Amino acid sequence: MLRFRLFGFPITVQPWHWLVLALLSGGLMHINNRETLAYVLMFVAAGFVSILIHELGHAFTSRRFGCQRVEIVMHGFGGVAISHNPRFTRGQHIWISIAGPAVQILAGSLVFFFFWNDLIPDIPIQSLLASFMVVSFFWALINLLPVYPLDGGQILWHALGPMQKSLTLRISMFTAVVVGLFLFLWLKEILFPIILGFMAYQNYKMLIEPTPRRPW
Numbered sequence: 001m002l003r004f005r006l007f008g009f010p011i012t013v014q015p016w017h018w019l020v021l022a023l024l025s026g027g028l029m030h031i032n033n034r035e036t037l038a039y040v041l042m043f044v045a046a047g048f049v050s051i052l053i054h055e056l057g058h059a060f061t062s063r064r065f066g067c068q069r070v071e072i073v074m075h076g077f078g079g080v081a082i083s084h085n086p087r088f089t090r091g092q093h094i095w096i097s098i099a100g101p102a103v104q105i106l107a108g109s110l111v112f113f114f115f116w117n118d119l120i121p122d123i124p125i126q127s128l129l130a131s132f133m134v135v136s137f138f139w140a141l142i143n144l145l146p147v148y149p150l151d152g153g154q155i156l157w158h159a160l161g162p163m164q165k166s167l168t169l170r171i172s173m174f175t176a177v178v179v180g181l182f183l184f185l186w187l188k189e190i191l192f193p194i195i196l197g198f199m200a201y202q203n204y205k206m207l208i209e210p211t212p213r214r215p216w
């Protein structure tokens, strides 16, 4: 397990994080020479940095709203910024959730700008930055889906308020199932439909739960 501090935030990287990124690269099963190995390693490095930038977006906003203890855990499904003893208003929760995908899209757009203006002549660097751009846009957009507990789901939860828990979870389940089916049938993608299916199941369990509990 890799542990380090960045901008004062403790960061833990679980081994699953590397493996899932290598799987997502699509090249893990086809490594047969130095080029394909280099591609997978560069995809993993680019994905890691992109997801870390996303989590730092959440972490910095959390700190900005007064939470002094924020840590980041990079796990198999991506990452999470955990705020300890948070006392956020609903509006602040929404800003914190938006900040992650927003900085990630910004970082991806910056790289896109360099590509667009032909500012990256070197081939290996191009491959690295192309992976960074793909992960940044894809990850941010998936996270903005109104599926709890993704960022979009958190935004929906706090926008509608705790009284609308049932509506939020129904929207979340519906979106998870529709997008999961779309990715599976159209893009022949397996990993994300499984994750979305799991989230839909968790939402269903929360929906039929008799006693309301604080979701986070």
Ligand SMILES: [Zn+2]
Pocket (backbone or CB within 6 Å): 054, 058, 100, 101, 143, 151
């Ligand atoms: Zn996020």
